[in-house]
Amino acid sequence: MKNCIIFLLIILSQLANSQNCNSTFLGEVKDFHDGSPLYGATVHLKELNKYVSTDINGKFKFHNLCNRTITLTVSHIGCETKEKQITINGDTFDTINLEHHSEELDEVTIKGKSVTKKTTTAQETVLKQEIIETYSGASLGDALKEVSGVSSINTGNTIVKPVINGLHSSRVVIMTNGVRLQDQEWGIEHAPNIDINSAESISVIKGSGALAYSGDAIGGVIVLNPIRAIAKDSLFGKTIMSGQTNGRGGSISTSLTKTYNKGWFVSGQGSYKQFGDFEAPEYYLTNTGLNTKAFSFQGGYKQFEKGFDVFYSYIDNTMGILSAAHIGNTEDLINAINSSTPLISEGFSYDINNPKQEVTHHLIKTKFYKRFESLGKLNLQYDYQNNQRFEFDKRVGDDRNKPAVDLTLQTHSLGADFKFDANKERIFHIGGSFRYQDNFANPETGVRRLIPDYQKFDIGAFITSEWQFNDATIIDAGIRYDFNHIDAKKFYKESRWIERNYDTDFSDIIIEDIGTQLLVNPKFNYHNISASAGIKHELNKIASLAFGYNLANRAPNPSELFSDGLHHSAARIELGDLRIKQEQSHRLSGTFTYNKNAFSAITEVYYNLINDFVYIEPSGTEQTIRGAFPVWDYKQTDARLMGLDITLNYQLHQSWSLSNRSSYIKGDDTKNDRPLIDIPAFKTLTVLAFKKAKWKNLKSSLKSEWVTRQSRYPNNNFVEFIATTNTNELVDISTSTSAYHLLHFTSSITLNLNTTKKTPIEIGFNVNNLLNTSYRDYLNRFRYFADDLGRNMMLFIKINY
Amino acid sequence: MKILKNLALGLLFITLTACSNDDDTPIPVNEEEVITTLIATLSPQGGGTDVTLTTRDLDGDGPDIPQITISGPLVASTTYNGTITLSNETEQPAEDITAEVSEEADEHQFFFTSSIGSIVYADTDSNGSPVGLAFTLTTNTATTGNLTITLRHEPSKSASGVSDGDITNAGGSTDIQITFSGIIVQ
Numbered sequence: 001m002k003n004c005i006i007f008l009l010i011i012l013s014q015l016a017n018s019q020n021c022n023s024t025f026l027g028e029v030k031d032f033h034d035g036s037p038l039y040g041a042t043v044h045l046k047e048l049n050k051y052v053s054t055d056i057n058g059k060f061k062f063h064n065l066c067n068r069t070i071t072l073t074v075s076h077i078g079c080e081t082k083e084k085q086i087t088i089n090g091d092t093f094d095t096i097n098l099e100h101h102s103e104e105l106d107e108v109t110i111k112g113k114s115v116t117k118k119t120t121t122a123q124e125t126v127l128k129q130e131i132i133e134t135y136s137g138a139s140l141g142d143a144l145k146e147v148s149g150v151s152s153i154n155t156g157n158t159i160v161k162p163v164i165n166g167l168h169s170s171r172v173v174i175m176t177n178g179v180r181l182q183d184q185e186w187g188i189e190h191a192p193n194i195d196i197n198s199a200e201s202i203s204v205i206k207g208s209g210a211l212a213y214s215g216d217a218i219g220g221v222i223v224l225n226p227i228r229a230i231a232k233d234s235l236f237g238k239t240i241m242s243g244q245t246n247g248r249g250g251s252i253s254t255s256l257t258k259t260y261n262k263g264w265f266v267s268g269q270g271s272y273k274q275f276g277d278f279e280a281p282e283y284y285l286t287n288t289g290l291n292t293k294a295f296s297f298q299g300g301y302k303q304f305e306k307g308f309d310v311f312y313s314y315i316d317n318t319m320g321i322l323s324a325a326h327i328g329n330t331e332d333l334i335n336a337i338n339s340s341t342p343l344i345s346e347g348f349s350y351d352i353n354n355p356k357q358e359v360t361h362h363l364i365k366t367k368f369y370k371r372f373e374s375l376g377k378l379n380l381q382y383d384y385q386n387n388q389r390f391e392f393d394k395r396v397g398d399d400r401n402k403p404a405v406d407l408t409l410q411t412h413s414l415g416a417d418f419k420f421d422a423n424k425e426r427i428f429h430i431g432g433s434f435r436y437q438d439n440f441a442n443p444e445t446g447v448r449r450l451i452p453d454y455q456k457f458d459i460g461a462f463i464t465s466e467w468q469f470n471d472a473t474i475i476d477a478g479i480r481y482d483f484n485h486i487d488a489k490k491f492y493k494e495s496r497w498i499e500r501n502y503d504t505d506f507s508d509i510i511i512e513d514i515g516t517q518l519l520v521n522p523k524f525n526y527h528n529i530s531a532s533a534g535i536k537h538e539l540n541k542i543a544s545l546a547f548g549y550n551l552a553n554r555a556p557n558p559s560e561l562f563s564d565g566l567h568h569s570a571a572r573i574e575l576g577d578l579r580i581k582q583e584q585s586h587r588l589s590g591t592f593t594y595n596k597n598a599f600s601a602i603t604e605v606y607y608n609l610i611n612d613f614v615y616i617e618p619s620g621t622e623q624t625i626r627g628a629f630p631v632w633d634y635k636q637t638d639a640r641l642m643g644l645d646i647t648l649n650y651q652l653h654q655s656w657s658l659s660n661r662s663s664y665i666k667g668d669d670t671k672n673d674r675p676l677i678d679i680p681a682f683k684t685l686t687v688l689a690f691k692k693a694k695w696k697n698l699k700s701s702l703k704s705e706w707v708t709r710q711s712r713y714p715n716n717n718f719v720e721f722i723a724t725t726n727t728n729e730l731v732d733i734s735t736s737t738s739a740y741h742l743l744h745f746t747s748s749i750t751l752n753l754n755t756t757k758k759t760p761i762e763i764g765f766n767v768n769n770l771l772n773t774s775y776r777d778y779l780n781r782f783r784y785f786a787d788d789l790g791r792n793m794m795l796f797i798k799i800n801y
Numbered sequence: 802m803k804i805l806k807n808l809a810l811g812l813l814f815i816t817l818t819a820c821s822n823d824d825d826t827p828i829p830v831n832e833e834e835v836i837t838t839l840i841a842t843l844s845p846q847g848g849g850t851d852v853t854l855t856t857r858d859l860d861g862d863g864p865d866i867p868q869i870t871i872s873g874p875l876v877a878s879t880t881y882n883g884t885i886t887l888s889n890e891t892e893q894p895a896e897d898i899t900a901e902v903s904e905e906a907d908e909h910q911f912f913f914t915s916s917i918g919s920i921v922y923a924d925t926d927s928n929g930s931p932v933g934l935a936f937t938l939t940t941n942t943a944t945t946g947n948l949t950i951t952l953r954h955e956p957s958k959s960a961s962g963v964s965d966g967d968i969t970n971a972g973g974s975t976d977i978q979i980t981f982s983g984i985i986v987q
Contacts, residue, residue: 326974327975328973328978329975329978331978343972344972394954394955395834396901396902396908396954397834397901397904397905399833399834441827443829443830445830446830446831446833446834447832447834449827452827453827489826491829491830493861493863494860495860495863495864495865496860496863496864499863499864512826517829519826519827519829565862622862622864622866623866623867624858624861624867625837625838625839625856625861625978625979626836626976626978627951627975627978627979629862723947723949723951723979723980724912724914724949724951724968724978726914726916726947726949
């Protein structure tokens with residue numbers, strides 16, 4: 001359309017004044033952001049092949065022009081070259097805006113392998129594409145362990161949740177393609193519904209400082225960035241195939257992107273994963289298979305000044321739950337803990353039987369942006385998410401194939417923000433968001449709802465600022481306010497209502513009494529203030545220091561408030577508490593970065609004080625006809641987390657390098673003066689790597705992973721009478737696992753089969769747990785039942801095109 | 802709050818999305834598979850008074866403990882024919898769970914541990930393995946003791962000792978476990 005208009009204009013101008021060639025064109029070249037004139041820009045008049053430079057005021061002139069359309073190409077150091085067509089009709093004046101901030105350009109164009117950080121002074125690590133690709137067949141949680149200070153809390157080996165500096169679940173916000181993931185992230189056995197293959201880079205921001213995303217990320221924020229489009233005509237894509245021995249399965253992932261120089265782009269991506277039963281060194285982990293289907297589409301228009309995109313993604317995960325982990329009561333739990341091997345272990349199978357989880361997640365997003373000259377950039381966004389979660393249990397009779405949990409969580413979000421970046425030394429970012437969420441727990445399951453029906457409204461607003469104090473010092477600060485309103489309708493058993501003493505505190509919220517159960521309508525409001533301030537100072541060319549303070553308030557999630565029932569897979573009764581209030585975190589952090597010649601080091605320290613920290617731990621047992629069950633209660637206390645994360649790299653030689661990542665964390669319940677539960681043990685990873693471009697770009701590494709025993713854990717063990725043996729036995733649910741050491745090997749080469757077309761093929765061979773070591777990890781909920789994974793040999797092929 | 806809610810709903814409308822079953826009152830869930838009640842009936846061979854052992858937990862997994870009743874004393878050195886019935890009394894009328902277990906007998910087995918006498922299975926599943934819905938109890942001499950009844954779902958019936966009623970190697974998950982204590986044998 002635009003082309004047509006220009007073409008018409010050309011013809012019209014030619015017809016009208018074909019011979020008038022006395023016009024002067026006066027031009028002005030300005031910086032788009034702050035409107036300042038650009039001196040020394042080169043202006044090329046294409047039709048006449050003439051060059052001029054701009055003067056100190058950014059001005060330039062061309063004389064004796066005919067009345068026609070001319071094409072100017074304007075270039076300036078540090079700017080993107082711009083081409084503009086101008087219709088000359090008598091003496092003409094026009095302004096040409098150039099883009100002067102190279103870091104801003106990364107947002108719209110691909111700059112090779114460059115990676116932009118999302119924050120200025122926060123403790124942020126970016127995982128690049130080449131690292132993400134090696135986890136193509138694995139999960140997000142596995143890949144994030146590449147970051148020092150990030151571990152995972154697992155339910156078996158397929159449900160992997162990231163833990164940032166000892167915090168997880170609702171305290172870690174996951175942003176995918178600019179959308180805050182809403183996938184019932186509260187539960188430990190709820191893995192993030194993300195296909196890692198859809199991300200081009202992943203940023204891990206420790207602490208809650210990234211206020212533009214959220215105010216309640218007490219642990220941190222994980223930002224997944226999709227494949228970016230560049231404004232030029234091209235078609236590119238890649239396919240990664242991997243196969244592995246452990247689980248006897250593999251994955252395939254393909255992506256394809258088409259871009260046009262006008263700024264239009266369209267891309268698609270799909271992945272498929274299939275694994276059967278995984279294997280510990282000495283036995284099969286029966287019913288631990290996994291099947292994942294995922295795809296995403298994106299299309300839009302992207303120019304520097306304005307653009308929009310529409311994004312849709314879908315993921316369907318079916319995950320088997322270790323058969324041996326399905327237990328009936330405390331006695332079964334004792335038997336499982338006391339048995340050195342899982343009580344159910346059969347031969348290999350691809351079948352995924354009950355218990356299992358089946359989760360689908362749809363995400364639709366549309367975003368629009370526009371840049372305003374000498375002002376900044378406006379973003380508008382709407383997104384919708386639909387999370388459908390089924391949990392199947394071992395059931396009898398007609399209910400055999402009925403899910404025991406059937407939850408549909410729908411979320412609509414609307415967001416707007418404006419970044420004032422005209423003055424690059426003083427950037428302001430303001431924004432607001434509105435979110436509506438509806439959870440529906442299907443009563444057809446025939447099992448009482450663990451999480452009730454609820455509606456939730458969230459409103460948030462923030463302002464952040466970045467101030468380049470001087471060449472070496474940058475300061476940032478921000479404040480955010482969030483309002484949360486939750487309106488639930490929940491049935492309580494009368495016996496539970498009384499046992500919790502709700503009859504005295506909450507008698508006014510009962511809306512119906514149906515005999516054995518009460519229908520109640522809890523409505524809660526939470527006002528949350530969060531704030532952050534940070535400073536980063538470059539001591540010299542090789543070293544820099546950063547300090548930060550984050551204040552965050554997090555409202556309790558539905559699980560902490562409303563959980564009520566027996567979790568079969570865990571053999572425990574989980575109870576939320578309506579009285580739980582917000583938790584508040586004060587986090588202080590310091591970062592020292594050193595980078596000289598062959599050596600680089602990043603040292604991050606933090607001190608996180610959390611008032612009214614919400615946690616769950618065993619508080620006794622309850623007798624039912626099935627026997628006794630441990631009761632796990634959500635409680636609040638004051639917590640203190642402090643730790644140290646270190647990342648070291650040393651280039652030993654041209655081809656050899658040595659690196660280490662270590663993290664130590666100490667978590668305490670300061671109210672009760674004892675250690676916090678589920679705090680990761682000290683971990684150190686050392687990698688010896690070899691790289692040689694001449695040898696088909698051979699890359700190889702040997703990785704040593706050493707995890708010590710967590711000696712600091714709260715003792716929640718209890719003694720239970722065991723009817724069948726007529727004895728009292730200790731139920732040891734607290735003791736942590738032994739230290740372990742694993743070796744991993746990776747290698748890859750790149751072949752250029754067709755040198756003219758530049759379609760390199762990368763072939764890799766990796767071995768995890770090289771020595772087939774048997775181990776269990778303290779942060780795996782299935783540590784009572786079975787060992788972790790044994791040796792896994794993996795072959796992968798990556799084709800770029 | 803009301804304004805806020807209206808504003809929220811208005812915004813939603815603008816974004817032209819349809820959703821949800823908003824202010825509907827949720828339907829209560831009546832738990833179908835809950836076993837609230839187990840009754841073991843012991844009938845002396847050759848006639849006499851039946852003894853029933855009952856456990857009833859009407860709030861299922863709730864905090865209330867099961868109510869246990871023993872109808873009367875057993876007679877020493879006597880063989881009783883025992884039967885077990887299971888039901889869910891949270892439903893009206895009460896649902897009979899015995900039939901379900903009986904239909905899936907190959908996936909279920911009762912185990913008995915007792916100090917008042919010896920217990921032998923009196924029924925089998927389709928594979929000829931014991932189930933335990935029917936059994937015989939031969940009492941010892943006069944004493945006071947316990948009887949524990951355990952129902953395992955998906956036990957390994959072929960494991961060593963399991964067909965003789967030894968629970969040690971049975972595995973599976975526990976559906977019922979209840980101890981009747983203070984049973985008088987006179």
